[in-house]
Amino acid sequence: MDADAFARVKAAFLDIRDLPRAEQGPAIDAAFDDPLLRTELRELLGHDDDDAAFMRPPDPDAAPQPIPDDPPPPLVGQTLDGRFVVETAVAEGGFGWVFRGRDTRTGAPVAIKLFKPIDDPALRTEVEAAFDREGRVLESLAPRSVNIVEYREVGTWTDPDGARRSFIIMEWLDGVTLAEYVNAHYGEGALPLATVYEILTPIAEALAIAHRSGVAHRDIKPSNILAATPPDGGEPVLKLVDFGAAKRAADRARGFQSTGGQVGMITFDYSAPEQVNKAYGSSGPWSDVFSLAVLCVEMCAGRHPWRHLDLLAAMDLATNRQTRPTPRAMGVTFDDAAVDDAVERVFRKALAVDRDQRPQDAEAFWSALDEALRGQRSEDLPTTIKAPVPRGVSILGYVWLAGLLAVVGGLVWWLIG
Amino acid sequence: MDTDDQVTRLLQDATRGDPRAEAALIDAVYTDLRRRAGAMMKRENPDHTLQPTALVHETWMRLIRQNAVDWKSKAHFLAVASTLMRRILVDHARKRNAARRGGGAPKISLEDGLGLTTDSDADVLALHDALEVLGKLDTRQADIVVMRFFGGLTNAECAAVLGVSTRTVEGDWAMARAWLRRHLSKG
Numbered sequence: 048m049d050a051d052a053f054a055r056v057k058a059a060f061l062d063i064r065d066l067p068r069a070e071q072g073p074a075i076d077a078a079f080d081d082p083l084l085r086t087e088l089r090e091l092l093g094h095d096d097d098d099a100a101f102m103r104p105p106d107p108d109a110a111p112q113p114i115p116d117d118p119p120p121p122l123v124g125q126t127l128d129g130r131f132v133v134e135t136a137v138a139e140g141g142f143g144w145v146f147r148g149r150d151t152r153t154g155a156p157v158a159i160k161l162f163k164p165i166d167d168p169a170l171r172t173e174v175e176a177a178f179d180r181e182g183r184v185l186e187s188l189a190p191r192s193v194n195i196v197e198y199r200e201v202g203t204w205t206d207p208d209g210a211r212r213s214f215i216i217m218e219w220l221d222g223v224t225l226a227e228y229v230n231a232h233y234g235e236g237a238l239p240l241a242t243v244y245e246i247l248t249p250i251a252e253a254l255a256i257a258h259r260s261g262v263a264h265r266d267i268k269p270s271n272i273l274a275a276t277p278p279d280g281g282e283p284v285l286k287l288v289d290f291g292a293a294k295r296a297a298d299r300a301r302g303f304q305s306t307g308g309q310v311g312m313i314t315f316d317y318s319a320p321e322q323v324n325k326a327y328g329s330s331g332p333w334s335d336v337f338s339l340a341v342l343c344v345e346m347c348a349g350r351h352p353w354r355h356l357d358l359l360a361a362m363d364l365a366t367n368r369q370t371r372p373t374p375r376a377m378g379v380t381f382d383d384a385a386v387d388d389a390v391e392r393v394f395r396k397a398l399a400v401d402r403d404q405r406p407q408d409a410e411a412f413w414s415a416l417d418e419a420l421r422g423q424r425s426e427d428l429p430t431t432i433k434a435p436v437p438r439g440v441s442i443l444g445y446v447w448l449a450g451l452l453a454v455v456g457g458l459v460w461w462l463i464g
Numbered sequence: 465m466d467t468d469d470q471v472t473r474l475l476q477d478a479t480r481g482d483p484r485a486e487a488a489l490i491d492a493v494y495t496d497l498r499r500r501a502g503a504m505m506k507r508e509n510p511d512h513t514l515q516p517t518a519l520v521h522e523t524w525m526r527l528i529r530q531n532a533v534d535w536k537s538k539a540h541f542l543a544v545a546s547t548l549m550r551r552i553l554v555d556h557a558r559k560r561n562a563a564r565r566g567g568g569a570p571k572i573s574l575e576d577g578l579g580l581t582t583d584s585d586a587d588v589l590a591l592h593d594a595l596e597v598l599g600k601l602d603t604r605q606a607d608i609v610v611m612r613f614f615g616g617l618t619n620a621e622c623a624a625v626l627g628v629s630t631r632t633v634e635g636d637w638a639m640a641r642a643w644l645r646r647h648l649s650k651g
C-alpha cells in the first residue's frame with residue numbers, strides 16, 4: 048500500500064470507528080470499491096476492539112491540557128507603518144512569514160519578514176532593541192556590497208489581534224536559491240574547486256565586509272544565498288539573506304509561540320561546533336568561515352560530508368580533531384602535488400574544531416584559498432574526483448530538503464537507519 | 465552550574481525552538497540513557513526486565529529540575545528521549561545479533577506501549593522495521609507510536625509536541641495500533 052491509499056483508509060477508519068459496532072460493517076462495505084482497501088479497513092477496525100489488551104497502554108492521562116491554537120491573523124492586505132502593503136505570502140518558517148509586498152511611496156516591490164508576536168513583555172523589549180540595533184548595522188552594510196540583501200527598515204507593528212510584532216523590510220529579490228542556480232548553470236554533480244571558488248567569491252566578499260563591520264551571519268547555507276535577477280534584467284547576482292539579527296531574534300521569539308503544527312526543517316549541516324555546543328566557545332565570524340568551508344567541500348566533492356549520517360555520527364565527524372572533512376578526505380585531489388597540499392592545509396584550518404585555529408574571518412579564509420589555488424586556476428587544471436559521485440542525484444538540489452534533523456513542532460526525530 | 469541546571473536550561477531553550485540547544489540536549493540525554501540502559505543490558509540477567517518508559521522517566525527525574533519547567537517542556541523532553549531510547553534498543557539488538565550471542569538477555573517490557581514483553585532481539589528489530597514502514601505511510605502515526613511506546617507520553621503530551629489536537633492523536637494512535645498488530649502478526 049502506498050501513502051495515498053493509506054491516507055484514504057485512514058480517513059475511513061477515523062469516520063467509521065466512532066459508529067456503533069453494528070453500523071460499522073455496512074459502512075466499511077460502502078467505503079471502497081477496491082476490495083483490497085475494504086479488507087484492509089475491515090481488519091483494522093475489526094481487530095481494533097477485540098483484543099483490547101494489545102498495545103493499549105494504561106492511560107496515564109490526567110485532564111487533557113489545552114492546546115493553543117495559533118491561526119495566522121489575516122495579514123495580506125494590511126499596511127505596515129502606513130507605507131508597506133502586504134501582498135502575498137512566499138515562505139513560512141518557525142519565526143513567522145515572509146511576504147512579498149509593495150512600498151506605496153515608491154511603488155517598488157519589497158520583501159516583508161513578519162515575526163510572530165512575543166508575549167513576554169521583557170523579552171519583547173529586548174528582542175525589539177536587538178533587532179533595531181542590528182537592523183541599523185545591516186542597513187549600513189547593504190550599500191557597501193551588492194551581494195547583501197538590502198535592509199530597508201526594521202520596526203514593530205500592532206496586528207489586528209492587538210499583538211506587537213517585529214518586521215523587517217528588504218528589497219525584493221526575484222530569483223532562486225544557490226542550489227537551483229548552480230544546478231541550472233553548472234549542472235548537477237561535483238564542480239572543480241576553482242569553479243566553486245569563483246561562484247562563491249561574491250558571497251565570501253560580502254561576508255568579509257560584514258565581518259569587518261562586526262557582524263557575523265551565523266547561518267550560511269545554500270538556502271540563504273539567493274541568485275537574484277536584477278530589476279532591469281541581466282545576469283543573476285548572488286545575494287546573502289537571512290542575517291544574524293533576524294536569526295537570533297527569531298530563535299528567541301519562536302519559542303513563545305507554538306508553531307501550530309507547522310513542520311519546519313532545521314539543518315545542522317553547516318554549523319560550526321561552537322554553534323552546536325557552547326563548550327566550544329562563542330560563535331562569530333570564524334563560525335561563518337567554517338560554514339563556508341563546508342559549503343565549498345560539498346560543492347567540489349559532490350556530496351555533503353555528514354548529512355547522510357545520523358546525528359551522533361555526524362557530530363562525531365564534525366568535532367573529531369583528527370579527521371577533518373577536507374576535500375582530500377572526501378576524495379578530491381589535485382594533479383599538482385603542491386596545490387593538493389596547499390588546499391589540504393587551508394581546509395584543515397578552515398574546518399578546525401577549535402575556533403581560534405581557524406582563519407578569523409572570511410577575508411583571511413578566502414585569500415588563503417586564493418593563494419592555494421593560484422597555480423590551479425592559471426593552468427585551469429581539472430580536479431580529479433576519486434570518490435564515486437552518484438549520478439542523477441542533485442548535489443545541491445536537496446540541500447535544503449534533507450536535514451540531519453527534522454524538527455517537527457520543536458521535536459527532533461531521529462533518522463534511524 | 466551543575467548538570468541539573470545545565471540540562472534544565474538546555475531544555476528551556478530547546479522548547480523555545482533553539483535548534484542548537486536541542487542538539488546539546490540530545491547529546492546529554494543520549495549519554496545518560498545509553499549509559500544506564502547499557503549497564504542494565506550488560507548484566508544479562510534473564511530475570512531482569514528492562515522498561516524503556518521507566519528509564520526515560522528516570523532520566524527526566526535525574527537530569528531536570530522539574531519545578532523549573534512546565535508540562536510542555538516535559539513533553540518535549542520525553543519525546544526526544546523516546547526517540548533516543550528506540551535507537552539504543554535497536555542498536556543493542558543489532559549488535560547482539562551480529563555477535564550471535566544468544567540467551568541471557570534481559571527481557572524488554574513493552575507493556576506501556578504494546579502490552580507485551582519480549583526477550584528476543586528479533587522482536588525489537590521487527591518492531592523497528594514495522595515502524596519504518598509505517599513512517600513512510602504516515603509519519604505522524606509512527607511518531608506517536610515511538611513517543612507512547614518508548615517514552616510513555618500521554619496523548620495530550622504527544623499532541624503538544626506535534627502541535628495537533630488530542631483528538632487527532634487518539635485517532636492516529638488507534639489506527640497505528642491496529643496497523644502494527646496486523647503488520648507484526650503477519651510477520
Ligand SMILES: Nc1ncnc2c1ncn2[C@@H]1O[C@H](COP(=O)(O)OP(=O)(O)O)[C@@H](O)[C@H]1O
Binds near residue numbers: 137140145196290
Ligand atoms: N528579500 C527577499 N526577496 C525575496 N524572497 C525572499 C527574500 N528574503 C527571503 N525570501 C524568501 O523567504 C525564504 C525565507 O527567508 P529567510 O530570511 O531565509 O528566513 P528563514 O529564517 O525562514 O530561513 C527564503 O528562502 C526566500 O525564499
Ligand SMILES: [Mg+2]
Binds near residue numbers: 270271289
Ligand atoms: Mg533562511
